[in-house]
Amino acid sequence: MGCGGGNFLEIANKIxxxxxxxxxxxxxxxxQCQARGFEVYCETIExxxxKFPNQSFDYVLSFHCLEHISQPKQFIASMLSVIKPMGSIxxxxxxxPMSVESDWFDILNYPPHHLLRWSKKSYE
Structure with a gap:
């Protein structure tokens, strides 16, 4: 979920x-991903x-996407809906807060770019 330009896909494809x-x-x-030959779709999980209700997957991955999602619980529930029994997310x-957050104001760490900020408490 959220494949970006396909760098991780390249690594995963090799191993x-x-x-x-x-x-x-x-x-x-x-x-970018299609140009690299990957099977990609421009759409949400839902x-x-x-379109493909019988598709299920062993693994569902989402790296650095959740902070861009306005409804993270619903997003994770959607991930769970496509996972096979005993699969992993x-x-x-x-x-x-990262240590550098006190050193400078990073506009990309705030809305509209990052909608949420994740700490131990927010994960709990």
């Missing part, structure tokens, strides 16, 4: 001989699942 399906809602990211976000 795995399984089908990799990627989603993103940014057309530029989709174009719209993908509506992997999520990462920038951790806040």
């Amino acid at each position: 795995s001989n399984t089908r990799i399906v990627s989603l993103d809602t940014t057309p530029e990211s989709i174009q 719209s993908f699942y509506n 992997f999520i990462s976000t920038p951790y806040s």
Whole structure:
């Protein structure tokens, strides 16, 4: 979920001989991934699942996307809806507060770019 330009897909493709399906809602990211030969769709998890209701996956990954999502619980529930029994979900976000946050104001750490900030408490 949120494949970006496909750097992680490149690595995953080299170490795995399984089908990799990627989603993103940014057309530029989709174009970059398609140019690299990846199976990508420009849509949300919900719209993908509506088109392909019998698809399920062993792993669902989302790296540095959750902070851009206005409804993170619903996003994670959507991830769970496409996972196979005994499958795994992997999520990462920038951790806040980072030590550098007190040193300078980073406009990209605030809305509209990052809608949420993730700390131990927010994960709980």
